[in-house]
Amino acid sequence: MLLGGVALNNLLVELKLLNDSAQTEKYIIPGIYCERVDDDWIAIQNAIIAEADSVFTDKETLATICLSGETLRFEEQAEIVLNCSESWDVEGYYVVPEHPNGQYLVDDPMWLTNLLMLCSGLRLQGKEVVVGYCNHQMLSLASANVNAIASGTWLNVRSFPPEKFQLTEEDSTSRRVKWYYCPQTLSEYKLPFLDMGFRAGILGKLKPDESLGSTYADILFSGAQPSSTNYSEQQSFRHYLQCLREQCNQAHRTTFRETVAANLLLLETAERLIKTFHGYGIRGQDRDFVNIIDVNRSAIGALEMSRGFVLERQW
Numbered sequence: 492m493l494l495g496g497v498a499l500n501n502l503l504v505e506l507k508l509l510n511d512s513a514q515t516e517k518y519i520i521p522g523i524y525c526e527r528v529d530d531d532w533i534a535i536q537n538a539i540i541a542e543a544d545s546v547f548t549d550k551e552t553l554a555t556i557c558l559s560g561e562t563l564r565f566e567e568q569a570e571i572v573l574n575c576s577e578s579w580d581v582e583g584y585y586v587v588p589e590h591p592n593g594q595y596l597v598d599d600p601m602w603l604t605n606l607l608m609l610c611s612g613l614r615l616q617g618k619e620v621v622v623g624y625c626n627h628q629m630l631s632l633a634s635a636n637v638n639a640i641a642s643g644t645w646l647n648v649r650s651f652p653p654e655k656f657q658l659t660e661e662d663s664t665s666r667r668v669k670w671y672y673c674p675q676t677l678s679e680y681k682l683p684f685l686d687m688g689f690r691a692g693i694l695g696k697l698k699p700d701e702s703l704g705s706t707y708a709d710i711l712f713s714g715a716q717p718s719s720t721n722y723s724e725q726q727s728f729r730h731y732l733q734c735l736r737e738q739c740n741q742a743h744r745t746t747f748r749e750t751v752a753a754n755l756l757l758l759e760t761a762e763r764l765i766k767t768f769h770g771y772g773i774r775g776q777d778r779d780f781v782n783i784i785d786v787n788r789s790a791i792g793a794l795e796m797s798r799g800f801v802l803e804r805q806w
Contacts, residue, residue, distance in 0.1 A: 495538045503546040510550075518547040519585045522555030524653055525562055528571045540579050551582040553621060556609075557651075560591030563602050569609040576613065583619030583638070586610060590650040596628050596783045603631070603790035611635035611798050615805055624651035627677050627735055628780075631787045633742035634751050634794055636806060642735055644728040669727050670778065671708060671717075673697045674734040676768065677761045677783075678775035685717035687772040696764070697773070702741075705733040747802040751791060758784050 492498035502521075510518055520543040525532045540554055556576070562568045576584065588606050590597050597603060606622075613620045614636045622632055625640035626649040632640060642649050670679040680697070688694040698712045699705050707730035711717045742757070744750040762784045768774070769781070794802075 494535065495542055499539065499542050500546065503543055507546055515550070517551045517553055517582070518543070519553045520547065520555060520581065522557050522585075522587075524557045524559065524589075526559045527562055528558075528568045533571075533575050536575070536579075540581065544580055551619075553583045553585040553619065554579050554581040555585045555587065557587040558589065559653075560589040560602065563588055563605045563609075564591070564599065566605055566608070569605045569612075572609060573612040577616060581618070583621065584613050586613070586620060586622045587624055587651050588622070589653060593650075593652065595626065595646055595650055595778065596780065598782055598786055600786045600789040600793075603628075603786055604793045607632065607635045607790050607794045608797065610637050611794060611802060614638075615798075615801060624648060626650060627672070627674075627738065628783060628787065630677075630735075630738055630742045630757065631754055631791055633739070634747070634754055634791050636743075636747070636750075636802065640739065642732060644732075667724060669722060669724060671697075671711060671722075671727065672731040672734055674699050674703060674738055675760060676764045676775075677757070677780040678765060679731075679778035680773065680775050682711075682718040682722065684773050684775070685711060688768070689716050691771040691773075693768075693771060697768070699730075699734055703734045703737040705730045705737075707733060745806075747799065747806045751795060751799075754791060755788065758788055 492502065506521070507518070520540055522539065523532065523535050536554070543552060554576070556572060558568075558572070586609070591599055591602055610620050610622060610632060620635075620637045621639045621641060622629060622637055623641045625632075625642045629640050647655055669682055671682065671685060672679045676697075685694065685697065688697055694712060694717070699708070707726045708722070710720045710722050710726070713720065738757075742750070742754055744753055761780055765779065765781050775781075
């Protein structure tokens with residue numbers, strides 16, 4: 492089916508009907524998960540995109556580029572994807588990067604560097620780039636001039652987990668932990684750690700800036716101990732997505748240099764506040780951004796060195 496023929500055509504026709512029913516503005520052409528960029532993967536991508544060109548004729552198309560965490564660790568692999576994508580007759584790309592080792596916040600600067608290099612290269616083709624399964628670490632993609640990042644409620648839509656599409660989950664009841672996203676530290680905290688801020692009298696410093704337009708977490712700062720409030724899961728993810736949306740708008744500026752400066756300032760501010768909060772016992776545990784700041788700094792610096800000259804002129 493993946494190499495063309497009636498089966499692939501039927502799949503794309505069915506997908507077109509679903510898009511028409513949902514009244515989408517663009518088609519996302521399906522792609523295959525790439526464990527390694529080789530001739531087989533390229534042949535399948537070419538076949539799917541060629542068939543889509545004959546089916547998706549009434550709206551713009553985005554080609555899916557879904558890469559394994561291991562693939563993105565190697566610069567030459569990303570370069571091959573860039574080279575072969577130049578022949579695809581599409582208006583843009585939907586990039587799905589797998590996080591290595593199932594990490595939520597990725598601590599590998601090579602992975603993030605190659606993702607920024609890939610996305611900036613795709614944008615320099617004059618194409619639209621949307622990156623899927625993102626969390627706030629991907630705000631640095633603004634430096635690569637991406638058009639949008641896509642995120643969601645739970646962790647399995649804020650980082651790409653291939654196993655979710657391969658395994659049938661057993662029915663089970665899990666107890667979800669409520670998290671609060673502090674946009675100025677790029678960290679998320681469990682409510683008991685917010686209680687530490689309440690105890691120290693500095694809880695207000697964790698409240699989001701009004702410019703982000705989120706009132707979903709206001710109950711946490713109403714004067715009561717945060718863990719004793721009725722802060723809900725729905726409020727948690729709505730607050731996260733509202734803040735992330737506005738941070739995306741603020742991260743992208745009119746020039747490459749301004750965008751890099753804004754993103755580095757965001758990281759610098761987060762680093763300073765995180766150190767302050769750690770002194771009061773306020774920690775994000777595995778969602779603390781303290782060890783990720785240098786990862787993002789490193790990736791942005793590598794992008795500046797490699798593509799800064801071109802991006803300054805083709806922003």
